[in-house]
Amino acid sequence: MEHVIEVNHLRKSFGSHEVLKDVHFTADKGEVTCIIGASGSGKSTLLRCINLLEIPDGGEVLFHGENIQSGKFSLPQYHARVGMVFQQFNLFNNLTVLKNCMLGQMKVLGRSAQESEQNAMRFLEKVGMAQYIHAKPKQLSGGQKQRVAIARALAMDPEVLLFDEPTSALDPEMVGEVLSVMQDLARTGLTMLVVTHEMGFAREVAHDVVFMDDGVITERGAPEQVLLHPQTPRLKEFLAKVL
Amino acid sequence: MPTTFFGWVGYLLDQYGSLFLRGTGTTLLIAIVGTILGFLLGLLVAIVRSIELDPRASGFKRALLKVAQAILGVYIEVFRGTPMIVQATVIFYGAQQVFNIRMPQMFAAIFVISINTGAYMAEIIRGGIISIDKGQTEAAHSIGLTHWQTMVSVVLPQAIRNIMPSIGNEFVINIKDSSVLNVISVTELFFQGKSAAGTYYRYFEAYFIVAVIYLCLTFTVTRILRFIERKMDGPDSYTVLGSTNDSHANFTVRKEG
Numbered sequence: 258m259e260h261v262i263e264v265n266h267l268r269k270s271f272g273s274h275e276v277l278k279d280v281h282f283t284a285d286k287g288e289v290t291c292i293i294g295a296s297g298s299g300k301s302t303l304l305r306c307i308n309l310l311e312i313p314d315g316g317e318v319l320f321h322g323e324n325i326q327s328g329k330f331s332l333p334q335y336h337a338r339v340g341m342v343f344q345q346f347n348l349f350n351n352l353t354v355l356k357n358c359m360l361g362q363m364k365v366l367g368r369s370a371q372e373s374e375q376n377a378m379r380f381l382e383k384v385g386m387a388q389y390i391h392a393k394p395k396q397l398s399g400g401q402k403q404r405v406a407i408a409r410a411l412a413m414d415p416e417v418l419l420f421d422e423p424t425s426a427l428d429p430e431m432v433g434e435v436l437s438v439m440q441d442l443a444r445t446g447l448t449m450l451v452v453t454h455e456m457g458f459a460r461e462v463a464h465d466v467v468f469m470d471d472g473v474i475t476e477r478g479a480p481e482q483v484l485l486h487p488q489t490p491r492l493k494e495f496l497a498k499v500l
Numbered sequence: 501m502p503t504t505f506f507g508w509v510g511y512l513l514d515q516y517g518s519l520f521l522r523g524t525g526t527t528l529l530i531a532i533v534g535t536i537l538g539f540l541l542g543l544l545v546a547i548v549r550s551i552e553l554d555p556r557a558s559g560f561k562r563a564l565l566k567v568a569q570a571i572l573g574v575y576i577e578v579f580r581g582t583p584m585i586v587q588a589t590v591i592f593y594g595a596q597q598v599f600n601i602r603m604p605q606m607f608a609a610i611f612v613i614s615i616n617t618g619a620y621m622a623e624i625i626r627g628g629i630i631s632i633d634k635g636q637t638e639a640a641h642s643i644g645l646t647h648w649q650t651m652v653s654v655v656l657p658q659a660i661r662n663i664m665p666s667i668g669n670e671f672v673i674n675i676k677d678s679s680v681l682n683v684i685s686v687t688e689l690f691f692q693g694k695s696a697a698g699t700y701y702r703y704f705e706a707y708f709i710v711a712v713i714y715l716c717l718t719f720t721v722t723r724i725l726r727f728i729e730r731k732m733d734g735p736d737s738y739t740v741l742g743s744t745n746d747s748h749a750n751f752t753v754r755k756e757g
C-alpha cells in the first residue's frame with residue numbers, strides 16, 4: 258500500500274513549549290484516519306505542520322515519498338493537493354458561497370470562471386448547499402458554513418483532506434449534517450485525516466484511529482482495537498471522559 | 501455700501517461669488533485627489549509593513565525588508581508628528597532654496613496633502629489588515645493562494661470595508677485642513693476668503709461665508725460616504741434558489757444580525 262502522507266520524527270515547539278515530540282505517522286490512499294486526544298495534546302499542530310501552516314522544527318513530512326519542504330513542490334500546488342477544513346470554518350467573509358468555492362480554482366488551478374462555477378456547483382450540490390450560492394457566510398448557520406467549507410476544499414480536487422475538529426464549533430443539532438457529508442466523502446476514496454471528538458464517527462468511518470498524548474502518538478490501530486481495547490492508562494482515562 | 505451684517509454677506513457674495521466658488525472647487529479638488537493618492541500610498545506602505553517573510557527566506561531578503569520597513573516607520577512618525585502647515589512650508593520653501601525647484605502651488609498642495617494623508621492612511625489600513633481574523637489568511641493559504649493573492653482577494657476587501665468610516669473621516673479632515681495650504685498661497689477656499697475680506701476690511705462676513713461653505717461641504721460629503729458604505733455591504737437579503745424545475749419557489753431570507 259502506498260503512503261500518501263508519511264510523517265517522520267516530526268518536532269515542533271512554540272518557544273520553550275515542545276508541542277510535537279518525534280511524531281511518526283502514515284496515511285494510506287483512500288483511508289480515513291481519525292486522530293483523537295485531549296485538548297492541547299498537539300492534534301491541530303500536527304495537521305498544521307502537514308499543511309505547512311506551521312513550519313516544523315525537525316523531522317519531515319513526505320507526500321508520495323517527497324519531502325514537502327525540499328523545494329521540489331511549489332507550496333500553492335501542494336496546498337491544492339492537500340486541503341484543510343477548519344474548526345471555525347474560515348469561509349471568506351467578503352465572498353458569496355459560490356465565489357468561495359471558485360476562488361482557488363481560478364487563482365491556483367487556472368481554471369476558467371465557467372469551469373470553476375460548474376465544478377463548484379457539483380460539490381455544493383453534494384453537500385446540499387446549491388440553493389445558497391448567492392448567500393454571504395454571515396447569512397448562514399454554522400452547519401451550512403462548514404458544508405460550504407467542505408465544498409470549497411473539494412472543489413480543488415484534492416487527494417487529501419485534513420479536518421481539524423470540523424464539528425466542534427457547531428450547535429449539537431448541526432453536527433449530524435456535517436458528519437453525514439464527511440461519511441459520504443469517506444466512501445469516495447478520498448484520503449482523510451480527521452481530528453475529532455466524535456467517537457461514533459471514528460468507530461464507524463475510520464480505518465485507523467490514532468491517539469495523541471502530550472505531543473506523541475501512543476496508540477494506533479483499527480477503531481475497535483483502539484477504542485474498545487485501549488492499552489495505556491492515558492487512553493483509558495481519555496475514553497472514559499469522552500464516551 | 502451695506503450697513504448690516506447680512507447686507508455685507510450678500511454684497512460680498514455678489515462681488516466675489518465666483519471667487520468663493522473657485523476656492524471651493526480648488527479645496528474639493530485638493531481634498532479628493534489628496535485623499536485618493538494618500539490612500540494608495542498608505543495601502544502600499546501598509547502592505548510592505550505587514551509582510552511576514554517565510555522563515556526559509558534568505559538573510560539578504562530579510563535585511564532588505566527590515567530596512568524598508570524601518571524607513572517607512574520613520575516616514576509615518578515624521579508626517580504624523582508634525583503639523584501639515586509646517587510640512588507645507590518646509591517642503592515648498594525647501595525645494596526652492598535647496599534644490600532650486602519652484603513647484604507650482606497646486607502641485608505642491610497635492611503633494612503635501614497626499615504624503616501627509618498617506619502617513620495616516622498607512623496606520624489606518626495596517627490596523628484594518630491586522631483586525632482581519634488570521635483564519636481568513638490560513639484558509640486562503642490552505643487552498644494554495646499566495647500571500648499577494650490572499651491580500652488582494654480576501655484580506656484587503658474586508659479590511660477596506662471595515663475602515664471605510666476612517667477613510668471617509670480622512671477625506672473630511674482633508675477638506676478642512678487643506679485650508680492651511682494658504683501659507684504657500686494655494687488659492688483654496690480659505691485663501692480666497694482672505695482675498696475677499698481684504699478689499700473692504702469685512703473679515704467677519706467673509707470668514708462667515710467661508711465657514712458656512714466648509715460646513716456644507718463636510719455635511720454633504722459625510723452623508724454621501726455613509727450612503728456608499730451601505731451600498732458596499734450589498735443587499736440585506738439573498739435568494740434561496742428553488743428546485744430547478746420550479747423557479748417560482750424562490751424565496752428571500754433576511755440577513756441575521
Ligand SMILES: Nc1ncnc2c1ncn2[C@@H]1O[C@H](COP(=O)(O)OP(=O)(O)O)[C@@H](O)[C@H]1O
Pocket residue numbers: 271276294295296297298299300301302303
Ligand atoms: N501559535 C502558537 N503559539 C504558541 N503556542 C501554541 C500555538 N499553537 C498551539 N500552541 C500550544 O500548543 C499546544 C498544542 O496545541 P494544539 O495543537 O492546538 O492542541 P490540540 O489541537 O490537540 O488541542 C497547546 O498547549 C497550545 O497552547
Ligand SMILES: [Mg+2]
Pocket residue numbers: 300301302421422
Ligand atoms: Mg485543536
